[in-house]
Amino acid sequence: MACRMDDPVFSWNTRVSIPKGYAVSPDQMKIIYCLFGExxxxxxxxxxxxITxxxxxxxxxxxxNSFSLDDGL
Structure with a gap:
């Protein structure tokens, strides 16, 4: 995770939040910019x-994706 801004930034990453080898979607390999508040x-x-x-x-x-219409979702 990176942040592009002029103010000080604090980032706290737990082991769960660090990407693992199972996150293999090609879309996840590109850099995505997301503004604060968005x-x-x-x-x-x-x-x-x-929300995650x-x-x-x-x-x-x-x-x-593991849910089906039979599950009510």
Missing amino acids: ANLVQEGTDISI WGAMVQQSIDAV
């Missing part, structure tokens, strides 16, 4: 909202 929409839906960052993004996508 977010990147990864997948649009109407049933639930998941780092390595948990791919795990969240995998979890959503």
